[in-house]
Amino acid sequence: MAYAEKRVSTAKGSKGKVSWRARYKKPDGTWGSEPGFPTKKTAENWGDEQEAAMRSGRWLDPDLMRTPFGVFARKWMASQSPRGRTVMNRWERLDTHILPKWEHTPLIAFNWFDVDAWARSLACAESTVKDCTGLLSLILTGAVDAKYLSVNPLYGRRSSTNTSAATVPDQPTAGEVQQWAPPEAVLQVARRLGPVNGLLPLTTAFLGPRWGEGIGLHRAKTLLQRREPYNGGWFECPILRIDVEVAEYVGRGADGSKQGVVRRLEPPKNKWSVRDIDVPPFLADLLARHLATWPHPYVFMTPSGTWWWRNAWWELMRPAADGRPARPKARGRAVKEAWDPIMHGMTMRRLRHTHDTYQAQIGVHPVLAFEQAGHRYPGIKGTYQHPTPKMRQQRLDGLQEVFEQAMRNLGWRALWESEDSAKFASQS
Known part of the structure; x- marks a missing residue:
């Protein structure tokens, strides 16, 4: 007693x-x-x-309720096992924004008023603010589950609008880089990169794989066949099967200590990202010709057969899109011709935006557009509506026409007329 x-x-x-x-x-x-x-x-x-x-x-033990947030946050992070990229993103939010403010705060001392005021004071993109408050709430829910708290005071709460002058906008403002690329610009950059590396931005613009999904595409998962009953016969088309991605992130120990950069194959970010992407005829032909002479197991690799690093690809992509000055021959360096700009700021992420923009332009049914991009179709319609062969054929016809019209506008008969894989590899 x-x-x-x-x-x-x-x-x-x-x-x-x-x-x-x-x-x-x-x-x-x-x-x-x-x-x-x-x-x-x-x-x-x-x-x-x-x-x-x-x-x-x-x-509930009062001593546990007074546990500093930083202590419990590290315990919670050590108990999780999400994708490596997710772990890295969470630690970045903790180290940069959350722990500097809340590390020594007792769990029992949290309340929504203080957290909302802190969130509105953050000088970062509103998507980052949302991620921070979401992660904070997720950890406090873990504290409830572990019987450190009786209730999560942040659960179900939404932050008020951030009116801080320091807020960084998520979306581009007037004068900033266009978020999608005209098909002529995509084809010009692809030609400039050559028939090996040029296939990656071309595939991203017309099929929309994420960066890690694209470089993690195995040749055994490329140009498989979709076969569905249709109109008394069969609908067939080539596909890319997306079921893994190359993850590149900073590894973390159980205590959050950095342990170097990691690259490895991981499952895609969610179940909707596991998908078969239908390939239009022009791209199926280009991929088939590429694989016929390509010696490596993954479709988009460096000429030496390793996965691309993001920064290495950036160095290749930037001059191809933004242009470069001429470089004379020097000891140990080959001559480089001058390149005029094609589209400043073109990136692989913007090419993924481009794919979805093309789908909207050619009138792809939303349920199919969401499926092909690896997104969840929202609402009850996402449960009751499904892509049909006719929808798929209309999408393929539309993408084929986008490509062919761009070729006509450029006056080209072939995407790569005088280049081959061996020549490009020797110049890289």
Whole structure:
């Protein structure tokens, strides 16, 4: 049974101030204590309440409720096992924004008013603010599950609009880089990169794989066949099967310590990202010709047969899209001709935007457009509507026409007229 102990302060200047400490038996048989009560009765009542909560199975250890957020956050992160890229992103949010503010805050001290005020003060993109508050809430929900808290005070709450002058916009403003690429620009960059590397931006613009999905595409998953009953016969088309991606991230230990850059194959980011992408005829032909002489297991690799690093691809892509000055021959360096700009700021992410933009332009049915891009089709329609062979054929015809019209506009008869893989590899 709980009882109270009298405490007389011996601190200088306290003049022997009297307080009471509650003593109560914990579920493991040890005695717990809680100081600071003004009277013996209040201390006894509080102890009795703890033992009653234990008997009913709803007791929470007050010591755990006072655990600093940083301590529990590291314990929570060590218990998770998401994709490596997700782990890296979470640690970036923790290290950069969350822990500097909340690391030493007791779990029990969190409230929505303080968290919302902090979120509105962050000088970063609103998507990052949303990620930070979401992660903070996720960790506090973990504290509830681990019986450190009785309730998550952030659950179900939405941050008020960020009106800070320091807020960074998520979307481009007037004068910034266009987020999608005209098909003529895509073809020009692909030609400039050559028939090996040029296939990657071309495939991204017309089929929309994410960066890691594209460079993780195995030749055994390329140009497989879709076969579905249609109109008394069969609908058939070549596909790319997306079921893994190359993840590139900074590895972290259980305590959050950085352990170097990791690259490895991982499942895609969610179940909707596992998909078969229908390939239009022009791209199926280009991929088939590429694979006929390509010696490596993955479709889009460096000439030496390794996965592309993001920064290495960036160095290849930037001059192809943005242009470059001429470089004369020098010792150890080949001559480089000058390149005029084609489209400043073209990136692989913007080429994925380009794919979805093309789908909208040619009127692809939303349920098919979402499927091909690896997105979840929202609402009840995502449950009841499904792509049909006719929808698929219309999409393929539309993408083929986008390509052919761009070729006509450029006056080209072939995408690569005088280049071959061996020549490009020798120039890289």
